[in-house]
Amino acid sequence: MAVELKHDPYNLIITGVGGQGNVLASRMLGAVLTAQGLWVTIGETFGASQRGGSVMSHLRVSQDGSWSPQIPQGRAHMVLALEPLEALRVLETYGNPQSMAIVNDRPVMPYAAIAGHAEYPAAEEVAKWLGELTAQTWIIPATETALELGLPIYANVIMMGALAAVGDLPISREGFEAELIKSLGPAKMARNLDAFDQGAAMIAS
């Protein structure tokens, strides 16, 4: 295959909070990239997946074989975060000065913040730290846009559209569409493709 990778393996971390749909997003991206002839290794933690915990998926994209399903510290090329604080949390362990991040701006309050034991930091603070820990960060209103489209879960697709638009990985609209139709069938395609396009537009602008 003649697909060029900027890094090999290319290390992508998808993060969020249990119940936000990270696992679906990582599998969809895995399928799109596999269809390009790439090797994709995905590491996931399931325990907290529905129970309010921090959830991460590690994607390793390579021309050549399987890699460790855990990315080494400081080796993330891209962080796709469905939750701002989780983006920060991931970068603290896996970031490096060249890392990039696409971050949904909608916070999910940790239990300690709901209970009043801790405070969720202000959006500007989080943005400032994200800026310091990455070479480039895009903070996008994925959940807000998803709610306009009708369901919060579209935020995942918006994030994938944004990731595609950055252009590091060979994720085309057609490739996404081809995989989506396998798992969803034709009925729900229009809304999902709309979400994908809106995500891409958030990077372009």
Add this chain to the structure above:
Amino acid sequence: MIKQGPRDLVEQVQEAGLCIGCGSCVELCPYFRSHNGKTVVLHDCDLEQGRCHAWCPKAELDLEELSQALWGKPYRFTGVGPHLALTAAKAGPALGEGAFQSGGTVSALLAAALDQGMIQGAVLTGREGLEPLPTLARSLDEIKACAGSKFTAAPTLAAFNRAQAQGAEGLAVVATPCQGAALAQRRLDKVNPDAPTGPAELVVGLFCNWGLDPQGLMRFLGQKVNPETIKAMDIPPPPAGVLTVETTEGTLEIPLDEIRGFIPPACAICPDMTSEWADVSVGMLEGRPGWNTLVVRSEKGRALAEAAADKGWLVLEEMPADMREHLAGAAEAKRARALGAAQEQGLLGGPDEPGPKALRVGPEFWAELSQGKGE
């Protein structure tokens, strides 16, 4: 008043074994509940100050501040404490028949207050088997149904709080001295002055030497009688030294020594025998069965007593001097004993004594008490 919160309350009262289960902190919030005569903490509340603590009669009860606020003078009580009149009393013909303790004066006063439109209802303590059951009575019949002493601490104020939360106004409360102290503190409330749960319209105080732990008494009596059959309980004047339990099967006499173990530790530091913070206080009249002692303390109490006598709810008579002296002596003895015990346990202090105190007195009285101790 030192304002503190629920965690302090739990530490100073519940965990210190001083909770009397009066119900003052119950039904104000979701955190405290009454169950089987005990006040239970359901969840942790981290407020720094709360009504639970401010109103609790066993946490930072500032006797001096209360006395100044209610009676306009220092807490240096003698005899039955501040009063406008001290008489013998019993229910008059207007009240009719009932299972009254001694003279039926409490029921008569409440009936009169209802009749006068002074109150809309009264919170008092009925009984289900041996379990005291606080009740909101809105009619003469409901009042009569609760007559009779219980001798156990009861969460009466929980029923009062609940009734107020549900919008009831103009309520009287028939209160033991500890409950009276809790109600009196509401008149000073600085924690939450806008809250719907405020002071009572009328407080009818009961004389009390000590209460009994309801769970302990229930277990104890449950072994001797069928609780369902109990009609009334009484402690006849000394030297009888017994608790009489009247049941449908007959009357049982239990030596007081057998039940003293059920007296909660909180009673040992209670200086108040005659409900010194009430509008009127009622107790038995030793040596004269069928009559009560009536202490009229506030102007409101006086107006009620006079109206009750006028309308035939209540019969009043002069109280003989020897009986007055005897009562005064008993009240003073309890006061002195309790303050001494509290001081000994480090639970009594002046206004500036550090650390939590169950009771506080004015600076001069405190100096005197401390000195007395030093001698």
Add this chain to the structure above:
Amino acid sequence: MANSEQANQRLTLMGNQAISRGALEAGMRVAAGYPGTPSSEIIENLAKSADEHGLYVEWSINEKVSLEVAAAASLAGLRSLCAMKQNGVNVASDFLLHLAGSGIRAGMVLVHCDDPGALSSVNEGESRHFARMIELPQLEPGDFQEAKDMTKWAFELSEELGQVVMLRSVTRLSHASGGVVPGPLPEVSGQARFEHNGSLLDPQRGPVTAGPVSVNHPRMQEKLARAVELFEESPFNTYSGPEEPELLVITCSICSLYVKEALVMLGAADRVGVLKLGTTWPLPPKLVQRNLERCERIMVVEEVIPFLEENLKIMAAELAGQIGPKQFMAKREGYLPSTGELNPDLVAAALARALDIEYQERPAGYAAKVASAAQATDTPRELAFCPGCPHRASYWSLKSALALDGRDGFICGDIGCYALGARPSNYGILKTLHAMGSGAGLATGFGQLGRFGMDQPVMAVSGDSTFYHAVIPALINAVHQKSPMSLVIMDNSGTAMTGFQPHPGTQTDAMGHPVPPVDLEGICRALGAEVTVCDPFDLETTRQAAMDMLADQSTAKVLILRQLCALSPERKGKKLYDVQVDPDKCLGGQCGCNRLCTRVFGCPGLAWERETGRAYIDEVICAGCGVCASVCPAGAIIKTERA
């Protein structure tokens, strides 16, 4: 998906999918297991395509029964698979020991998935020890392709040996995904038939029994000896690296990918040789000798307990006369931890130390920035019950009941989502937590201690699936021994923790076919327990029922709290109520409430607005159960039934 996909096209498959694909390629006909993370998807995958491939697949009542179900198929001539998590092997081990004695007929593979780091467990037990203890061959795939290929081979090996083969996965393989090229699916035929009329000593035609031990035990060891011969030549044991390395790393399982990564991180691939073992018990001595001879220094990279390490050291000692003394650099020498999972960083650190390489994962300046950003993230996300979870409501009521009871009573916990009740975010209400069914068992014992002055009432909780799995014997014991234990069965209608697998109380089986549910109340009543059934969303009734149970300390009692899991297929995404907070009624932080809903009840669907000092509902998160409306002391949370 992976089950019907065509051969030769590379797919990205989860380790568990790869294992089930391998079983299909081996012509397996019967599979059974009990759900447990990280093993569950193996049986789930096979169940999904059971009809298509003519399989029988079941979720059994527990691991021991599942092993017996799978063994029956093997004895009747059908290849079979059994899958479970690490502690399931403990449950199944009694039968496994005896099955190893009798041997099997058609290929039979026990897939056991360990959970180093206890990512989804309350233990990180090492189940490879059973292979050595019970004398069974042990295989450990090192990546996704091997997960498929070795599973397929395990059936052939099992059949050749006439013995069960254990195949071990770990969470990071089972639940990770990677490239797998599927092979062809065979045409499978052949009828099931159990031959039992031959001689007792004829393993293929006679009765199948664990004894006579004097015959069967030597036979077991002959099978192991034959396994060693095969392992000497196995393609799943590979060496890579220079012929004469400075250091030999011996590794197995997913750790082989960590080693590969660590060598790239350190740029040390030309200095280190790597022997990856796929057959870890019994060890093939010639292969081991050949590789130990390469150099003096040996590092063993494996997770948790030093299983491979110790066996290698024994072998090195036996061979010392021929190969000389070796310097091991492994767990016992402090190079790697013997608790928790490994990762490339830990392996890189061990290798860097052994090779004297300085490794820095990122520039120093970056670390300072991380330290400053860490202020924002110093609060971890506590795991909590999902919005709309019936367990939160149940525990809320049980907590109140225990407080009101006032005798310092407590709850023994058990395994399932409700085990999260041990955490502060879920009221820290569970005071013991061990194995499946142990809550009820402990409670039965505590209940007997009244005679020694213990006046605390005791409760146990159990999920519906756990009840069938291991609680029934404890309940029988409680009834029979007159233990005044109160058992609360939190019935959310499925094995929720692991993804809603059916259990004996549900109306469909693993393959989606209708089956008769075994009545929960009926069992408890038949055992002689008093049974009450409540809806945990009705807080008042539930609390009263719990208090009634606590008050009556005369017999064993059962309270069934029945409400669908918020993530169950029937309930997920369907709100019962629209829930809103009336800001005018909300007391917020005032005396009289002090944020009971957000601060104490703690449902993630509730949130707190600092500016206004009022609670509000996060519509994205709220599941619409409406329970918080009953919790609010001010009547400020308003629920409206959905049409």
